[in-house]
Amino acid sequence: MEINTYVAACGGGIVRDLCLGFVPPAGISQWRYAALAILAAAMSIWSQTLIQRLRHPVIFFDALGLGFFAVAGAHKAMVMTHNVEVSIVLGVVTAVGGGVMRDVLLNRVPVILQREIYALAALIGACVQVLGQVRGWNVMLTPWLGAGSCALIRFLSLRRRWSLPVYGKSP
Secondary structure (H helix, E strand, O other): OHHHHHHHHHHHHHHHHHHHHHOOOHHHHHHHHHHHHHHHHHHHHHHHHHHHOOHHHHHHHHHHHHHHHHHHHHHHHHHOOOOOHHHHHHHHHHHHHHHHHHHOOOOOOOHOOOOOOOOHHHHHHHHHHHOOOOOOOOOHHHHHHHHHHHHHHHHHHHHOOOOOOOOOOOO
16 A cells, blocks of 8 residues: 555544544544555556546546545534634644645645645635534535535636735745
């Protein structure tokens, strides 16, 4: 198994669980997380030529995954802490943490340190999830709204080349 796949899939959740006081974190203590990461790595390896030809679907599913990780992280933190701010931050950490760890291991500049709209999209998705939980929105609909808003913002930002300003650099 590629360790990078596991780190990208579980790293943010491990950090979230440690912040919430879950020791050992679910990403380490439950076999399902490693099994799913192994399956994802195997599927990626076996279908590499197809993935390279399908650039836009991969970007779409990456954006969707970002949204679901943000929503899941925010939901778990909200259930455990009932603190809006902590839940939003941990939702973002869950969504982007694994990718940051993977990029550091691969000696790359993490996406969230570039101009791309990535963490901002996760922030909006986590905010929608937490707002829905606080307001008592439909529990079956709220995660879809949060994940969908995150994915939509991320996907549109890539398609329309939206970016964020970088401190000290002119556009």
